[in-house]
Amino acid sequence: MKILKIFKISLYLFVFVFGILAFNPKNSYANVDSIKKLSSRISVNIKGDKISCDITCRNSRYVKEDRYVVLNINLKSERDDFSGYLRVTFPGKQKNMFQKQISVKQGEQDYSLIFPAEFNNYYFIFSLVDKKQNVILSDNLGLNLVSNSEKIYIGVISENYSAYDYLDKSDSELFYMTENDLMDDYKVYDQYDCIIIDPTATSLSNDVILALKEWVYNGGTLVLSAKDQDIGYINEFASDMYSIKSIGSALINQTTFGLQKSRLPMIKEFLKEDLKKQIYEDVKQFLVDNLNSQDYKKWNYEIAHLEDNTYLVSKSGELYNKLLETYPSSELDKRLSLSPSTDEEEYVSNLKIKVLKRDITNINIMDSTHLILENNEPIIQYKDVRLGRVLFFETDISFNDDNDSKVLGTNIYQLINDNISDNAKTRIKRERFNSFTNNSETTYLEGLSKNDATSLPNLKLYAIIVVIYLIISCPLLYSFLNKRNRNMLLWVSIPAFSCFFSVLIFLLGSSTRLDESFVNYLSQIKVNDGGKLQMDTYFSIVPVKSLNLNMEFEENRDITPFFVDDDISNNPDTSLIVKDSEEKSSEYDFGIEYTKEGTSLLLNNNKSFNGKNFLDRASINSDEKVIADIYNDSERIYGKIINNFEADIKKAFIYRNGYIVCIGDLKKGEEFSFDSSVEEADVNEEISAVTKENSTIVSSVNYMTPQDYNYDLKNISALVLKENINASKSSYSITEQRMKSLIDAYVTSPLNTQGIYIYGFLDSPSNYFIDEMKLNSHGVTAFSENIDISYMFEGRKADTSIDMYAVLFDDSITDGINIFFEDSKNVSIKYKFDPNDLPNAIIYSTQDNPEFNIYSSIYSEVFNGNIAAYNLRTKDYDVVFESGVEKTLIKLEDYIDKDGYMTLNYRIDSKIESTGLKLPNLLISKK
DSSP: OHHHHHHHHHHHHHHHHHHHHHHOHHHHHHHHHHHHHHTOSEEEEEEETTEEEEEEETTGGGOBTTSEEEEEEEEEEEEEEEEEEEEEEEOSSSOEEEEEEEEEEEEEEEEEEEEEOOTTOOEEEEEEEETTSOEEEEEEEEOOOBOSOOOEEEEEEOSOSSTTGGGOOTTEEEEEOOGGGOOSOGGGGGGOSEEEEOTTSOOOOHHHHHHHHHHHHTTOEEEEEOBTTBOTTTTTTOTTTOOEEEEOOOEEEEEOTTOOGGGHHHHHHHHHHHHHHHHHHHHHHHHHHHSOHHHHHHTHHHHHTGGGOGGGGSTTSHHHHHHTTTSOHHHHHHHTOOSOOHHHHHHHHTOOOOOEEEEEOOEEETTOEEEEEETTEEEEEEEEETTEEEEEESSOOOOOSHHHIIIIIHHHHHHHHHTSOHHHHHHHHHHHTHHHHHHHHHHHHHHHTOOTTOOOOOHHHHHHHHHHHHHIIIIIHHHHHHHTTOGGGHHHHHHHHHHHHHHHHHHHGGGGSOOSOEEEEEEEEEEETTTEEEEEEEEEEEOSSSOOEEEEESSOOEEEEOOOGGGSOOOOOGGGSOSOHHHHTTOOSEEEEEOSSOEEEEEOSOOTTOOEEEEEEEEEEOOOOEEEEEEEOSSOEEEEEEEOSSSEEEEEEEEETTEEEEEEEEOTTOEEEOOSOOEEEETTSOOOOOOTTTOOEEEEOOOOOHHHHHHHTTHHHHHHHOSSTTOOGGGSOHHHHHHHHHHHHHHTSGGGSSSEEEEEEEESOOOTTGGGOOSEEEEEEEEEEEOOEEEEETTEEOOEEGGGGEEEOOTTTBOSSEEOOTTOOEEEEEEEOOTTSOEEEEEEOSTTOGGGSTTGGGOTTOOOEEEEEEETTTTEEEEEEETTOOEEEOOOTTTSOTTSEEEEEEEEOSOOOTTOEEOOOEEEEEO
């Protein structure tokens, strides 16, 4: 009876639990998924003699290369006092170490250690080390580094662990942040591209708010929102970041978050594609979780690129048979299926826009940009803050209903994704295309290898001294001693003269010998709005003898080792890690030590002339910049630039989508005006010197594929530095070779080939890096600054886009700006102009058109095809523009009717991805 009663109770419990899960499967799945993300961490306990460490590493499965890792350490000590270091060591050819000073009394204390993840290092050694460098305890810990990823990382500070699940897409990662993740160091938040703070989140401390502000200043994107008449943290972050003009009272209003009916087909296509991508991600994760380290290492590349290797999970595949040992075939078929079900696809197809009732607060931010207007009032706006950005939603953006999150939530996701800071976009692009940047890194290393102190001795002087020695020691000395009958003194005088001249030659050659360690550096400054400079300094410390160095900086510095792929080990199989970690963890070649006073750079086991390379990244408060007011037409550039740096500028030029304009030198405060004598020249031809006294030269670079690009575009540095661009490499001075390295590395990077910027070198700048170096420093400092160039036609600026005149089009295919479907190869749009204010030209130029970019083949949104205009006279279409060919259409009377209507037909050869294609930006010039 007792057994029967227990069985009945167990059965009732099972039915109860199953009923709850069956009643609300969506929310249950969301919570499980949230918990999975929360638990994706390293969690280990290491014990030693009367001391132990509990270590957790948040998001350890999602760490991006070159971003920061955060270790939370709970130290328990039974000793009276302990002073030493928390240390992390990355093994490899170059052993790199990061450590933090600690001092703990008997009991328990919490610490955090923040350090950069190293490229291709999949594990590290954690150690507790005493002051005498003795290892107290140590263990190997693994990292799952994410490479070649373009996913946006979104952190959410909220009490509700499911309300923002709609942001977890196939091209994003969502992380709910707990109280333990909120610290007073801005580098803790470096792993996120965007952080959303729910207005009802638990109160944040002042230290955390200051750290989040610093994170925004350095390029992060912060999303703030209002909810239930609560403006949340919008007031808390206002100081120093933005000014609030006014805050109106909240009212309940209907909102679609700016989503129009015309965008619904695009949203559905995105959701279908996202569903397919998510299935692939789930299968990849299943393989990662269920393969042993040896099999995973063998199939690592194929799993990462499963889209191109679907055979891997077919029934005839080797992995399928291996997994049959663990799973029955029926379950395995479900787990490895790469196709969405018909029900799932129909569910997405039947989705509709649902208008929501939400509290909307009228918040007026000074100098903000409005993204979405409803009833002529902004409900979404943003404000750029130094390198970062703050996005303001004047209504609740959390969703508890799954249907709302599918459509409206996807729209919000795309708004956030499209409007993160430019700095975050550049960083994600760098992580996505890091294989393209390896050539740049090699170029930087070439520049660092140039040494000032390697000049040859004065050989003419040496020859004169040797001749004098031979004349004195042989005929003169012999004759002199022979006359005095003292020939025996030759045995003493000749060695004496030999010693004297040897010492003389040694002293004369001392200027050519390296007797002190030195630093070679290449500093690259990027000018940003808001009084901020971003400075990357690549530097090499070269010791002249075996020694250990300890360089102290007065503030926290972001210093990391700098190398290319060949310099590091790559072994993701943690079973092959060194077993004696206690012995190995005390050895290092390079180290960073974090103290309360600042940062120390430690060099250990140095060999003579074996330089070590590093990268120092810093954000500097400064208003120094070039002030530019420039415009151009199809033939010339007009306007002026002013050097507002506290230093002279050398070798300045303007880069614009494959074209350069050489300017030359500008003194501090000097203004340079472009005159009308602009000549065109090809960079592959020999040209005369480029100076202000001669003429400004616009040089055309042929549009090339990325494969050709790294080689051919280096002609730009030859054009900037030399009169004859065919000058041999040996003819460059050491300073010019360093300049050449910086130009080549910057211009050939895919990250710097969009937009327009001015580039040059600062002569004797106040270099924020070398000012703190205690060693002799040799190098150059370059700057780059993005500028705008307006297009001119017949003396007037053409800065209005044709998009605003679009009136008639098929809204299931296009909204007049974007195209939605990949099978849309022929799209017609009718435009309506004011008959009393007709355009006199339509211009297709490089402005905001990525197809003119020489790296266009790596951007999915690039337009490829032609544009035809309907000819009213011939009743047929004329091809008026071809992609990537700059042209101005002047004779418009054949194309615009008496009511101001004009029809353009876009004929597309591009492969349109699920997110759509942006139509070319055509500029309008008015009479």
